[in-house]
Amino acid sequence: MAKKAKCSERHTLLLTNDDGIHAMGLCALYEALKADFDVYVVAPEAERSAVGHAITLVDPLRVKSIKRNGRHFGWAINGTPADCVKLAVHEIVKDKIDFVVSGINIGANVGINILYSGTVSAATEAAMLGIPAMAISLNTLKDPDFCTTAYIAPRLVRWAIELGLPKGIALNVNVPAGPPNSIKGMKWVKQGLSPYKEQFDKRIDPRGNVYYWQASQEILHKEADDIDSVALNKDYITVTPIKYDLTAYEYLDKFDFPSCF
Amino acid sequence: MAKKAKCSERHTLLLTNDDGIHAMGLCALYEALKADFDVYVVAPEAERSAVGHAITLVDPLRVKSIKRNGRHFGWAINGTPADCVKLAVHEIVKDKIDFVVSGINIGANVGINILYSGTVSAATEAAMLGIPAMAISLNTLKDPDFCTTAYIAPRLVRWAIELGLPKGIALNVNVPAGPPNSIKGMKWVKQGLSPYKEQFDKRIDPRGNVYYWQASQEILHKEADDIDSVALNKDYITVTPIKYDLTAYEYLDKFDFPSCF
Numbered sequence: 071m072a073k074k075a076k077c078s079e080r081h082t083l084l085l086t087n088d089d090g091i092h093a094m095g096l097c098a099l100y101e102a103l104k105a106d107f108d109v110y111v112v113a114p115e116a117e118r119s120a121v122g123h124a125i126t127l128v129d130p131l132r133v134k135s136i137k138r139n140g141r142h143f144g145w146a147i148n149g150t151p152a153d154c155v156k157l158a159v160h161e162i163v164k165d166k167i168d169f170v171v172s173g174i175n176i177g178a179n180v181g182i183n184i185l186y187s188g189t190v191s192a193a194t195e196a197a198m199l200g201i202p203a204m205a206i207s208l209n210t211l212k213d214p215d216f217c218t219t220a221y222i223a224p225r226l227v228r229w230a231i232e233l234g235l236p237k238g239i240a241l242n243v244n245v246p247a248g249p250p251n252s253i254k255g256m257k258w259v260k261q262g263l264s265p266y267k268e269q270f271d272k273r274i275d276p277r278g279n280v281y282y283w284q285a286s287q288e289i290l291h292k293e294a295d296d297i298d299s300v301a302l303n304k305d306y307i308t309v310t311p312i313k314y315d316l317t318a319y320e321y322l323d324k325f326d327f328p329s330c331f
Numbered sequence: 332m333a334k335k336a337k338c339s340e341r342h343t344l345l346l347t348n349d350d351g352i353h354a355m356g357l358c359a360l361y362e363a364l365k366a367d368f369d370v371y372v373v374a375p376e377a378e379r380s381a382v383g384h385a386i387t388l389v390d391p392l393r394v395k396s397i398k399r400n401g402r403h404f405g406w407a408i409n410g411t412p413a414d415c416v417k418l419a420v421h422e423i424v425k426d427k428i429d430f431v432v433s434g435i436n437i438g439a440n441v442g443i444n445i446l447y448s449g450t451v452s453a454a455t456e457a458a459m460l461g462i463p464a465m466a467i468s469l470n471t472l473k474d475p476d477f478c479t480t481a482y483i484a485p486r487l488v489r490w491a492i493e494l495g496l497p498k499g500i501a502l503n504v505n506v507p508a509g510p511p512n513s514i515k516g517m518k519w520v521k522q523g524l525s526p527y528k529e530q531f532d533k534r535i536d537p538r539g540n541v542y543y544w545q546a547s548q549e550i551l552h553k554e555a556d557d558i559d560s561v562a563l564n565k566d567y568i569t570v571t572p573i574k575y576d577l578t579a580y581e582y583l584d585k586f587d588f589p590s591c592f
Contacts, residue, residue: 117389119388119389120385120386120387120388120389121382121383121385122382122383122384122385122386122413122452123383123384123446123447124381124382124383124385124447125381125383125447125545126381126545127380127381127545128378128380128381130534130542130543130544131531131542131543131544131545132540132541132542132543133541133543152383152447153545156529156531156545157531157543160529160530160531161531161533161543182459182575184577185384185452185455185459185575185577186384186385186386186413191383191446194446194577198443198446198526199526200526221591222591225589225591226589226591228589229588229589233586236579236582238524239579239582255588256588256591258583258584258585259583260578260580260583261576261577261578263499263575263576265459265460265461268417268421269421270392270417270418270421270422272422273391275391279393280393280394281391281392281393282391282392282393282394282418282422283391283392284386284387284388284392284414284417307591309588310577310578310583311578311579311582311583311585312577312578312579313577313578313579314443314446314524314577315522315524316445316446316455316522316571316573316574316575317521317522317571317572317573317574318497318500318572318573318574319521321497321500321572322519322520322521322571322572323519324519324572325494327490327516327517327570328486328487328489328490330482330483330486330487330517330568
């Protein structure tokens with residue numbers, strides 16, 4: 071366990087996302103957090119959804135100051151969410167960052183889809199750099215109302231800081247889209263592992279060439295109540311502790327190797 | 332455990348990578364595998380290194396037939412390694428794919444860097460789709476000699492198919508760069524979790540603007556012999572069983588939530 075923080079300290083947060091620095095979800099989170107925390111915003115200059123844990127090695131990264139209402143708001147990067155966290159930690163933010171918050175993402179980040187999520191990968195990247203972090207996503211794709219999420223976010227962040235997250239662990243938080251009185255509570259849940267039924271939409275462009283859209287996804291199996299997507303759709307705020315250790319320990323040394331030489 | 336395959340069957344492989352369909356490593360692997368397996372090549376049209384588990388949602392995907400020596404060699408996709416696996420499985424390859432091989436990557440994929448690796452993510456994507464898979468990387472960045480890796484690859488693939496990898500598991504294989512007689516053997520190893528000392532190289536472009544390169548990485552802690560990078564640098568072929576379940580089970584239900592409402 072990390073050392074527990076004192077309640078009275080004013081903490082420094084890094085705020086990022088994958089929807090880009092101009093996204094409403096990030097703005098709502100900034101407004102909700104700025105009273106209680108010193109908030110630095112470092113986020114992609116444009117939407118970088120579904121980029122997973124991509125980083126930028128073959129192109130140079132540039133940092134642009136972004137203003138809102140005539141004042142400096144944050145830094146926009148021509149890179150991915152993971153790039154933003156790295157560049158913020160190593161170059162941009164001179165203060166010690168106590169906690170990284172990624173979001174508010176439009177759309178849940180649950181199940182195997184968290185592997186594709188830039189929002190979640192920003193939090194994982196922070197954990198890899200030794201900084202506790204939280205990804206926050208809202209379970210809707212249309213007409214998002216960030217009020218409930220913005221209301222709980224400072225409370226959740228303060229709770230996680232005071233708790234002292236274990237080293238290398240980030241929290242993946244998903245919030246139901248309904249009003250506060252429809253929310254049944256908070257729940258620790260596992261990442262769902264069920265496969266999805268995936269489809270590609272095959273089309274012909276005006277020049278007669280075939281192209282594909284990644285299209286609908288439909289979950290193939292019924293899952294239990296302690297799985298992220300299930301609890302979220304039953305109006306619980308879901309919290310999954312996630313790590314970046316991909317080793318499947320149960321299969322280490324389990325099988326003999328072939329004779330190759 | 333998956334059902335064990337019979338030795339005598341001719342199996343269908345999907346071959347992909349993140350260095351692009353024209354990369355020498357993929358070509359070497361194709362030449363090594365084509366005698367024993369039915370090999371379909373579906374790979375990015377250009378290098379997509381360090382894209383992690385990114386997928387393409389906001390742009391359409393296109394498929395282009397690529398010829399080598401006047402004959403069809405494979406399909407190039409304007410997307411990521413994970414896109415290639417999805418599109419191959421759902422649209423391009425009409426046969427049942429028995430196994431997915433991703434590589435040969437130039438440069439080791441070990442430690443926390445496997446989170447950024449397109450090569451590894453292609454194998455993970457296959458595992459998510461229920462297909463056993465292997466990522467193969469060569470531990471050099473300069474003047475790669477693929478001979479040793481190409482020699483062992485068909486043996487390793489046949490071994491993994493006959494073994495029947497557990498559902499949801501992919502193998503991350505790294506091969507030392509030296510000649511066969513310098514290789515000490517094969518070893519099951521864990522993914523290293525040590526942080527790296529990272530640096531950004533700050534430069535000024537000819538127009539006076541600042542830009543950054545993600546630059547050198549240096550491992551911060553000494554690690555044990557059963558860690559991927561350590562065993563690889565001691566001339567072992569390393570094999571890590573990896574999964575896509577990010578849940579840190581040891582921290583589920585461990586902490587009480589704050590009172591938010």
